[in-house]
Amino acid sequence: MAHALTLNAGSSSLKFGYFHLDTDAGEPDARIVGLVERIGQGQRAHMRAKGPDGAVLIDKEFGRNHVSDHGTALERVVAFLRDRRPDATLSAVGHRVVHGGPDFDAPVELTDKVIKRLAEFEPLAPLHQPHNLSGVRAALELFPDAVQVACFDTAFHRNHPWVNDTFAIPRRFYDEGVRRYGFHGLSYEYISSKLAEIAPHLHMGRTIVAHLGNGASMCGLMGGRSVASSMGFTALDGLPMGTRCGQLDPGVLLYMLQTEGMGADEIQNVLYRESGLLGLSELSNDMRTLEAAAKENERAREAISYFVFRIRRELGALAAALGGVSTLVFCGGIGENSVHIREKVCEGMGWLGMEIDEGRNLRSEQIISTDLSRVRVLVIPTNEELVIARAARDMLAQKEETAA
Incomplete structure (x- = not known):
């Protein structure tokens, strides 16, 4: 059984999920889902996580400035997960990345080249992209053998009609990538799939x-x-x-x-x-x-x-x-x-x-x-973590098929 960690960094929060994966396309099974909120800005951060039956596994408030940034929040999450699942190994880490720019319209494995390109979009999402990539870099250090997968909030909107994507400024800006991208795509993708169900x-x-x-x-x-x-x-x-x-x-x-x-x-x-x-x-x-x-x-x-x-x-x-x-x-x-x-x-x-x-x-x-x-x-409660876990499952299955 493969396992995946999902990381979803907001402007002042970090959602996470620990999933069992079936690479034969079975639905990812959430074993732990949680949230660290009120990160930074001198606040008292709060971590809460539940098991698959809804039982609360942790409900803890930290001291002021004890969780000063998203990197520290991830360290807290990893320590908690290792305490709960000391023998578990991760096959994949799935990351929410807010801005995929004009390049990325589907989940992609994170390589040095991809990370470098995503860093160029930080000015377009300064509250999120740096935190997303900070989580990526930290996860690469913590889980060097796991497949790291980026899932983009902009990808769901990439097939808009042209009139919904452009601004009435000189066309050269559109050609340079200045266009309407749309965000929260992982949430909308989940709601769309849930409504279909x-x-x-x-x-x-x-x-x-x-x-x-x-x-x-x-x-x-x-x-x-x-x-x-x-x-x-x-x-x-x-x-x-x-x-x-x-x-x-x-x-x-x-x-x-x-x-x-x-x-x-x-x-x-x-x-x-x-x-x-x-x-x-x-x-x-x-x-x-x-x-x-x-x-x-x-x-x-x-x-x-x-x-x-x-x-x-x-x-x-x-x-x-x-x-x-x-x-x-x-x-x-x-x-x-x-x-x-x-x-x-x-x-x-x-x-x-x-x-x-x-x-x-x-x-x-x-x-x-x-x-x-x-x-x-x-x-309908949204579930971006499940969308990320599905992408991690599919990426692992693709790599297994390529290796076979």
Whole structure:
């Protein structure tokens, strides 16, 4: 039995999974899944992991600055796994890599050449790509005999129509790779496959998926394939996020440069780390904190309202791009857990044929729309780790077949 570790580095988190693999194409079997969150920024990081039966294996908060970066987080994860599985050897390590650029549209084995090329995309995803590649380098040292596989968040969107991928700037920029890539592709790939499993008739229709978390985006699917995404050249565009601005008039950047006299690094820090829910609320980037404070804190309420407004605006835009909508799926930490956000997004959407059932929504049932709603509204927990584990399985099978 082969085993794989999956690593999914977010801007302030590290999700991980330990899987048994069947290289004869059986579904990867998750034995441990977990998360280290609140990494860095002087926070108290927290690790939580569960076994296949849902039993909690670890639920631990670390001291302030004890998990200062993603490399330290990975060390904590490896120590935990070795304590739980001291005799297990890894055949593969699968990595989420946010930006594959114009080169990579499918999982690829990580070589020195590939890693060097991926490092060139770090300016396009500065909150993620450096962490992704830091995890790759650390895993190469820790598990030198394991096959290392990169899975790209941009790959799922690579077959968009040209009009959905380009910007109205001189064409030479498109030829140089300046185009709309879209992100959260591993999440959308999983939701597409899950929808095909539980509701094939919906999968074949027009679906909008709202991946709402500290990073947030939306995607329009036609027959399970991405045709439009709210994110673009970088992971800044579209919806406001925990600390990222979302859609922004380019003139604001000119104002920062010319009037404020800000440099590129300063602007990057503002747009990626000081904006979004944190910038609007001046309180927190965490929706749980904002919802808890909203009754007494006007800025928390305003940040939530703006988040909802942009989701609703993007919902209408994607419905237009698809020529209608038959299904809306909520996923991601906020989409899966915030009853209030789902309610407010769908409120007054009867013109689109959408109506949610208050009780079903409160219980976070899989289908939260009413029986009479023309648009089915679902809540489906995403599983990027399983998508990565599948890629690791397929890569091992391919190598075994080549060696035979």
